Amino acid sequence: MHHADPSLAFEVQRLDVFVFRAPADPPVQTSFGIMRDRPAVLLRVRDAEGVSGWGEIWCNFPIVGAEHRARMAAYYLRPQIEGRRWDSPQTCFRALSEAFAVLAIQCGEPGTLHQIVAGLDVALWDLLARRAGQPLWRFISDRKEAACAPIPVYASGLNPTSPEKLAATKLAEGYRAFKLKVGFGAARDDANRHAMREVIGPDTPFMVDANQAWTLDEALQAGRAMQDHGLDWLEEPMRADAPLRDWERLAREQPLALAGGENLAGVDAFHAFSASPALSVLQPDLGKWGGITGCLAVGRLALERGKLFCPHWLGGGIGLTASFHLKAAVGGPGYVEVDANPNPLRELLATPQFALRDGAVLLNAAPGLGVEPDLQATRDFVVGAVEI
Structure with a gap:
């Protein structure tokens, strides 16, 4: 534009x-x-x-x-x-x-x-x-499709306490990809991964998020220990401000694809990580840095560099809906994160609610975000x- x-x-x-x-x-x-x-x-x-x-x-x-x-x-x-x-x-x-x-x-x-x-x-x-x-995704997109393609999503925020129970509920609701919180001790993390696979099956996309829990050495050890679980990515295994060379070493010396970006800020940081083999998955959070302006540029950069573009979001309904539109505008493979935990501010702050079908969200054709907060x-x- x-x-x-x-x-x-x-x-x-x-x-x-x-x-x-x-x-x-x-x-x-x-x-x-x-x-x-x-x-x-x-x-x-x-x-x-x-x-x-x-x-x-x-x-x-x-x-x-x-x-x-x-x-x-x-x-x-x-x-x-x-x-x-x-x-x-x-x-x-x-x-x-x-x-x-x-x-x-x-x-x-x-x-x-x-x-x-x-x-x-x-x-x-x-x-x-x-x-x-115009719907926001169409207004900001370089591509002018008549209709919005379904946007793949994953159920996120699966806590370390009986995550398989919430996963079973979300599977029944139509979710077809899942992300588990790890970083709570090797034994507990391992038991939870096994329990999750029992529920979601061997072929369902499955990711883990350590929320910066480990040192480089601990992350190397954890990545190697998790290689038999068929994980799609390991998210933020160590501090987001660790030197890029540490991220590159981690990517090289353990088998899992690495994801991150919610704690990166600024064009320079995203350029550095998109140009590096360290991260396979870029996850900017549009409420944390960049909004639509910054994260649209990051999404296009991710596609150019062959990275998976998966907007991060764990908040209310306006930010989530904006993340759907962002992903729809950028296109390409990847998911949008949807918090699996109950949160009335997700539904009530963005009405009408999003429609989920077979692991993907269908956006309505209303102008802008297509939703309004129900302030009453x-x-x-x-x-x-x-x-x-």
């Missing part, structure tokens, strides 16, 4: 910020922490004609972080965005990223600032696609609308 395209110009009259928390039953367990409730921070932008767009800011950790991100969005985004005309979301994304660069260093919060810009970017693209009367139904989960 060319930046002079008039369909991409916009002026936001108002930005609203909403915070939600819903109970997590059961709690979501990772190797580094437990989520006892499910937060969501939504942004709504509205133009002078009354057209709105929705975005979502990643806010799972720290546990107390959702309210802080909402205040940051209200305080720092409003004066930058309200009443100002932009020629495209890409221009806005670059300008805000630059405007916040020194602040990010000064306050030690580059992540928070990346996240509020990312959530805003999604909202802007939703607004523009709605204004154009979520009133019991509202922490507040943020006014600064």
Whole structure:
């Protein structure tokens, strides 16, 4: 898309910020922490004609972080965005990223600032696609298919406590690929992998996610120990900020394909990993860095470099729906992550609910994201609308 395209110009009259928390039953367990409730921070932008767009800011950790991100969005985004005309979301994304660069260093919060810009970017693209009367995937795609192909998904967030029970439920619902949390001790991880295979069968796509649990040596040992389980990938086995040479050694010296990207930020980081043999699967999170603008570029880069493009998401329904549209726009092989755990903010913050059939999601043809938050139904989960 060319930046002079008039369909991409916009002026936001108002930005609203909403915070939600819903109970997590059961709690979501990772190797580094437990989520006892499910937060969501939504942004709504509205133009002078009354057209709105929705975005979502990643806010799972720290546990107390959702309210802080909402205040940051209200305080720092409003004066930058309200009443100002932009020629495209890409221009806005670059300008805000630059405007916040020194602040990010000064306050030690580059992540928070990346996240509020990312959530805003999604909202802007939703607004523009709605204004154009097109589904978001078609509005941002280089390919102009008449209909959206089904988007393969996998059931994610399978906790280390009896994961096979949740997997059986999700299998019955139509999921055809699964990802298990590991990093809870070799014996427990091994027992869970065996239990999962018993339920999903020998040929069902099956991945594991260690959430940065191990050192390089531990990751090498774990990868070798898991080679007989037919795993499609091993996700974030060690710290995401480990040197690229360590990731390349890990890819070389153990048999499993490596996945990562949810904790990468910036074009340079994705360029480095896409050019390297270290990661076979790139997983940017559009609520954490990049929004549609950044992650669309990453998706295209992944396809050029022969990587699997699998957007990461573990939050509310707006971010999930945006991830579907992102994947549909990029095309190519790969999946979108869908949290298998109960979360009313996934369904109520994006109505109508997505349709799942035989392991894939079918998007509706409505403009923009094609969904709206049901603010009335979520009133019991509202922490507040943020006014600064």
